[in-house]
Amino acid sequence: MVRKYIKEFLWTHKVKYILGITALICSGILTLAMPKLLGYIIDCLEKRVVSQSRIAWLTGGMLLMAMAIFGLKYLWRNLLIGRARDLECYLRDKFFSHLQTLPLKFYQQKKTGDLMAYAINDIGAIRRAFAFGLVSLIDGVIINSSSLFVMAKTINPRLTLIGLAPLLVAVVVIFKIKNPLRRSFLKVQAAYANISEKTQENISGIRVVKAYVQEEAEKKKLGLASFQRMRVMLDYIKLSAIVGPTVEICFGLSFSLVLVIGSTYVLDGLITLGDFIAFNTYLGMLQRPVRHIARIVEIWQRAMASSSRLDEIFLTKSDIMDDHPVNAKERFNGALEVRNLSFTYPRTESEVLKNISFKLEAGQTLGLIGPTGSGKSTLINLLLRLYPVPRGHIFIDGIEINDLPLATLRENIGYVPQDNFLFSASLNDNIRFFSERFTLEEIEAAARFASVYENIIEFPDGFETVVGERGITLSGGQKQRVSIARAVIKDPSILVLDDSLSAVDTQTEAEILANIKAILKDRTGIIIGHRVSSIKHADWIIVLDEGRIIEEGNHEQLMAKRGYYYQLYQKQLVESRLQEVGENG
Amino acid sequence: MRQKEQNTFFRVLKYFRPFIGLVCLAGFLALVVNITDLAGPYIIKIAIDDYIVGEKAGGGIKLIGLLYFLSILVGACSNYFQNYVLNSIVQQIMHNIRMELFSHIQHLPLKFFDRNSSGRILTRVTNDVESLNEMYSGVLVILFKDVFLLIGIVATMLQLNRNLTFLSFSVVPIIVVVTFLYRTRARRNFKRVRALIGRINGFLAENISGMKLVQIFHREREKYREFKQLNEEYRRASIFEVALSALFRPSAELINNLGISILIWYCTPRVFASTVEIGVLYAFISYIKKFFGPINDLADKYNVILSGNVSAERIFELMDYDEGLERMESGRPLTELKGKIEFRNVWFSYNGEDWVLKDISFTVNPGETVAFVGATGSGKTTIINLLSRFYQVQKGEILLDGVNINEYRLDDLRRRVAVVMQDVFLFAGTIESNIRLNNEEITPEEVQRAAEYVNADHFIGKLPGQYEAEVKERGCTLSAGERQLLSFARAIAFNPSILVLDEATASIDTETELLIQDSLGKIAKDRTTLIIAHRLSTIKKADRIIVIHKGRIREMGKHEELLAQDGIYRNLYEMQYA
Numbered sequence A: 001m002v003r004k005y006i007k008e009f010l011w012t013h014k015v016k017y018i019l020g021i022t023a024l025i026c027s028g029i030l031t032l033a034m035p036k037l038l039g040y041i042i043d044c045l046e047k048r049v050v051s052q053s054r055i056a057w058l059t060g061g062m063l064l065m066a067m068a069i070f071g072l073k074y075l076w077r078n079l080l081i082g083r084a085r086d087l088e089c090y091l092r093d094k095f096f097s098h099l100q101t102l103p104l105k106f107y108q109q110k111k112t113g114d115l116m117a118y119a120i121n122d123i124g125a126i127r128r129a130f131a132f133g134l135v136s137l138i139d140g141v142i143i144n145s146s147s148l149f150v151m152a153k154t155i156n157p158r159l160t161l162i163g164l165a166p167l168l169v170a171v172v173v174i175f176k177i178k179n180p181l182r183r184s185f186l187k188v189q190a191a192y193a194n195i196s197e198k199t200q201e202n203i204s205g206i207r208v209v210k211a212y213v214q215e216e217a218e219k220k221k222l223g224l225a226s227f228q229r230m231r232v233m234l235d236y237i238k239l240s241a242i243v244g245p246t247v248e249i250c251f252g253l254s255f256s257l258v259l260v261i262g263s264t265y266v267l268d269g270l271i272t273l274g275d276f277i278a279f280n281t282y283l284g285m286l287q288r289p290v291r292h293i294a295r296i297v298e299i300w301q302r303a304m305a306s307s308s309r310l311d312e313i314f315l316t317k318s319d320i321m322d323d324h325p326v327n328a329k330e331r332f333n334g335a336l337e338v339r340n341l342s343f344t345y346p347r348t349e350s351e352v353l354k355n356i357s358f359k360l361e362a363g364q365t366l367g368l369i370g371p372t373g374s375g376k377s378t379l380i381n382l383l384l385r386l387y388p389v390p391r392g393h394i395f396i397d398g399i400e401i402n403d404l405p406l407a408t409l410r411e412n413i414g415y416v417p418q419d420n421f422l423f424s425a426s427l428n429d430n431i432r433f434f435s436e437r438f439t440l441e442e443i444e445a446a447a448r449f450a451s452v453y454e455n456i457i458e459f460p461d462g463f464e465t466v467v468g469e470r471g472i473t474l475s476g477g478q479k480q481r482v483s484i485a486r487a488v489i490k491d492p493s494i495l496v497l498d499d500s501l502s503a504v505d506t507q508t509e510a511e512i513l514a515n516i517k518a519i520l521k522d523r524t525g526i527i528i529g530h531r532v533s534s535i536k537h538a539d540w541i542i543v544l545d546e547g548r549i550i551e552e553g554n555h556e557q558l559m560a561k562r563g564y565y566y567q568l569y570q571k572q573l574v575e576s577r578l579q580e581v582g583e584n585g
Numbered sequence B: 001m002r003q004k005e006q007n008t009f010f011r012v013l014k015y016f017r018p019f020i021g022l023v024c025l026a027g028f029l030a031l032v033v034n035i036t037d038l039a040g041p042y043i044i045k046i047a048i049d050d051y052i053v054g055e056k057a058g059g060g061i062k063l064i065g066l067l068y069f070l071s072i073l074v075g076a077c078s079n080y081f082q083n084y085v086l087n088s089i090v091q092q093i094m095h096n097i098r099m100e101l102f103s104h105i106q107h108l109p110l111k112f113f114d115r116n117s118s119g120r121i122l123t124r125v126t127n128d129v130e131s132l133n134e135m136y137s138g139v140l141v142i143l144f145k146d147v148f149l150l151i152g153i154v155a156t157m158l159q160l161n162r163n164l165t166f167l168s169f170s171v172v173p174i175i176v177v178v179t180f181l182y183r184t185r186a187r188r189n190f191k192r193v194r195a196l197i198g199r200i201n202g203f204l205a206e207n208i209s210g211m212k213l214v215q216i217f218h219r220e221r222e223k224y225r226e227f228k229q230l231n232e233e234y235r236r237a238s239i240f241e242v243a244l245s246a247l248f249r250p251s252a253e254l255i256n257n258l259g260i261s262i263l264i265w266y267c268t269p270r271v272f273a274s275t276v277e278i279g280v281l282y283a284f285i286s287y288i289k290k291f292f293g294p295i296n297d298l299a300d301k302y303n304v305i306l307s308g309n310v311s312a313e314r315i316f317e318l319m320d321y322d323e324g325l326e327r328m329e330s331g332r333p334l335t336e337l338k339g340k341i342e343f344r345n346v347w348f349s350y351n352g353e354d355w356v357l358k359d360i361s362f363t364v365n366p367g368e369t370v371a372f373v374g375a376t377g378s379g380k381t382t383i384i385n386l387l388s389r390f391y392q393v394q395k396g397e398i399l400l401d402g403v404n405i406n407e408y409r410l411d412d413l414r415r416r417v418a419v420v421m422q423d424v425f426l427f428a429g430t431i432e433s434n435i436r437l438n439n440e441e442i443t444p445e446e447v448q449r450a451a452e453y454v455n456a457d458h459f460i461g462k463l464p465g466q467y468e469a470e471v472k473e474r475g476c477t478l479s480a481g482e483r484q485l486l487s488f489a490r491a492i493a494f495n496p497s498i499l500v501l502d503e504a505t506a507s508i509d510t511e512t513e514l515l516i517q518d519s520l521g522k523i524a525k526d527r528t529t530l531i532i533a534h535r536l537s538t539i540k541k542a543d544r545i546i547v548i549h550k551g552r553i554r555e556m557g558k559h560e561e562l563l564a565q566d567g568i569y570r571n572l573y574e575m576q577y578a
């Protein structure tokens, strides 16, 4: 996947790459020619065959050439290294938009801090490969091939072979070490991600850490992670540091052989002394790029390791997709039918919903009540298709839910979640949820609806107040009401409130309930609550327990049944009765 | 700014102090590498002069070859060990810096966390430390060797010809100027790049945890656009960084050639006039080249140094941030707490301007249960926050057992006060690890008892693995009520002297809530309990009820008394039960 993206990227930027590589090659050749020119100048000086002014001109030419090299280098750096930065951003862009398509299940497996490490660290490793890695690769190829060519062609092929034989050893070692190196680097990256993940969790949970004086324990935890990272890093260095010295040793061997054998060749008159010296010079020139091979291999191995890490994310595909979307209306009527729905969360065994069936006409309101963990939110999760929904069990306006385009489905549902997550943005942005299509009036109206308007205008910055991460600088009830406003501003055809008034005081609750009742007159509603008072006006009430419907009906019917609902009602009523009795008596 | 930069540099060096022995070892090894580096060409020179040109007997050349190979071998091995030793120092230092930073963050006040996104803080601990790492391991290793080399070259040049040496170095001021020009710009840009990485991290952190919501509201496109914009901003800064260094890096080479040209121009007439030997000129040219080798390298590495330095600055800036730093262990130990709480004319504001609490005074006697009621945003949670010293009061004082809470050891204080927070936070781990956190003293039995108290045992029993069942990040695979029960159980397990419940049963069904209230009756008997709740049924048993309105105490008294008063409380009551 990553490779595909990289190929795409290279293809779209091919002109820049071609230009850049040309500039790189030219500057490489000029750099190689530079010593020749200098040597020529010195020779002229030594032999005094030319005039002083000519030498001055030659030197000026040399300076000009240096400037040309400067210009070429500037060019290829901008063209090639600049593209590596582009590539980094391109991949990060792809990464984020891919993350956006991934289902909830994925986020429950991967931690936030870990994912962040992918986006910065692993993509960074790929960037390095395409910056330094690519350039040294090309550079190395040019220098190597041209030196080899000159050596073999102009001097002595046999000596060249002898001189190069030990270098093969270096190449073999490098290739041998390649895979362990990559494996080792995977560990390094994983250890880094671990630190990132631990720190991220620690910071988001800092309130609990402080409240329970867990600072020392947390330090110990991170200490372990950091120590682990140090260890794998040193393991990695142990391995990667082999390459450089190996190359050196092999070169040493080459030089020694050339020295011993070459000198006999000279004595035997097979080659001249000048050839011998030139040969040594070229062999020396090879040393830098071959030594660079070590770095290049290292960098490419790192990039490879990171790319396979990234692939693991990129290859994760959402199992919630629009397979065969029908042409549904933009706006639903809101009739909802659930038929024999059973559901088990992925990677778990026990059924959370068991054979649920009910029918809701457009415009009706459903009340859901039941103990904690009975599956109420799960039902909503399925309605929103946050998990794959088995076919043939949920229908909206008579259409199978899996056939509805996901976007239309979610646009039509206004959802107030149980845990209120706000973004660290202005209240304005939080209510309209970053969509440009709502006017200020609409935002204010939504805030009024949720009874949070008065609170907001009391803040010094009003609707422009920026809240802390997750809305941390608001009180619980304020958060909850902002998230109600966020749901109703969409003017959804189905409004879902998942225990959405739990943090709101009684008076405000009454206000909001009245508003909700009004707004639900002409749209479908699902209200989850723990208080009978909040759902008793619903057209249909379902009592869930352990994933089963144990009772259903409207308020009167359920009261007549004298079952769970009735008892709950009594319990909630009795409390208040008791108080009244106490008060009167 | 200059001053600060230097301080950063020296501060970074300070971390090397404990490893001085190893640093010396690395230095020695570097010296060996340098010597063998220089010895190689010398040996070849001898070979050529004596054996090839001098046509000495053929046997010696093999010995010379062997010698050469040995010297390379020694050099390579030293190189390997030098690399390893230096890197192990660097990794150790990274570890130390990271831990120091992390420890510091642990003790920063909540105010800091309110203002700084977790992504930005995270960037300091991860990316910034990482770029320091790059600076150390990438540059120092090379710097070490190069310094020796440079000194050696300058010394030989001076010995050879003073005038020419000065002439050769006449270009050095140009390097200094160019470097200076580059540095100021590059630094500024590096800071921007780093800050942008922080923002990208912040964005990612928030959007990954809020992804569910974005998907439900189908705002992927809007969020993507926001990310793209941020990424683009980063890209531009990053490309500018490349352009700057593309100008700077090759300039060292250009200046090198300029130096050589000057030398040739200067020497040409003198060579013609035979006042300067051609050999000397030749030597100087090769020395200048040698001299510029490391300088070139340095220009190559300068980016890494600058970026590492900027990171170091950011790290130290955070380490030096000590406004309201929590000092855990100073103050009066708090072994036995009776549980008397007294607020005396407490005024408090989060931002220093708008009072959230105004003139709050009340007393809670040991063992009492006191309830707070009031509209959301009236300041109830804030009162609790002050009691645990999460924030500092601006006016007035809070006393525990008659002593100002500021005088107690902070860790003792917080151990005595357990708060079931409104916003539940669970760690990735197991059910058990979430109840007892890292506290080894809490036995599995106590964990279970705490769970039973809050009726969490019921659902825990159904999980695979029960108390060992896995809890994902933030407990995202549990229902909201279950999460709240766990956080409740946690507070109970810590067996505090003062128990604070901040809407602790808001997401829990009535039946469970009633059961919890029963057991709470038992727990609350011998400890001070503060309860915040909206359900009046939850609080009616309290010894006293305090009604907060817009940050002020408006009513205080028993349930019946308050009902009789015909004030806010009565109003609320009638709302709920009318």
Ligand SMILES: Nc1ncnc2c1ncn2[C@@H]1O[C@H](COP(=O)(O)OP(=O)(O)O)[C@@H](O)[C@H]1O
Pocket (backbone or CB within 6 Å): A108, A345, A346, A348, A352, A370, A371, A372, A373, A374, A375, A376, A377, A378, A379, B459, B476, B477, B478, B479, B480, B481, B482
């Ligand atoms: N993502 C998930 N993976 C596995 N189990 C889950 C997940 N979400 C919820 N559960 C479990 O499913 C059950 C029903 O949860 P939920 O529908 O949230 O309950 P509630 O009725 O309180 O809304 C709970 O026991 C919970 O632990």
Ligand SMILES: Nc1ncnc2c1ncn2[C@@H]1O[C@H](COP(=O)(O)OP(=O)(O)O)[C@@H](O)[C@H]1O
Pocket (backbone or CB within 6 Å): A472, A473, A474, A475, A476, A477, A478, B114, B350, B351, B356, B374, B375, B376, B377, B378, B379, B380, B381, B382, B383
């Ligand atoms: N960390 C914070 N920073 C700034 N303002 C805050 C912070 N926490 C709460 N507030 C504000 O202080 C006021 C009181 O909040 P809080 O004490 O949480 O109310 P509640 O009575 O609902 O518990 C609210 O207006 C809220 O917006």
Ligand SMILES: [Mg+2]
Pocket (backbone or CB within 6 Å): A475, A476, A477, B377, B380, B381, B382, B422, B502
């Ligand atoms: Mg609160």
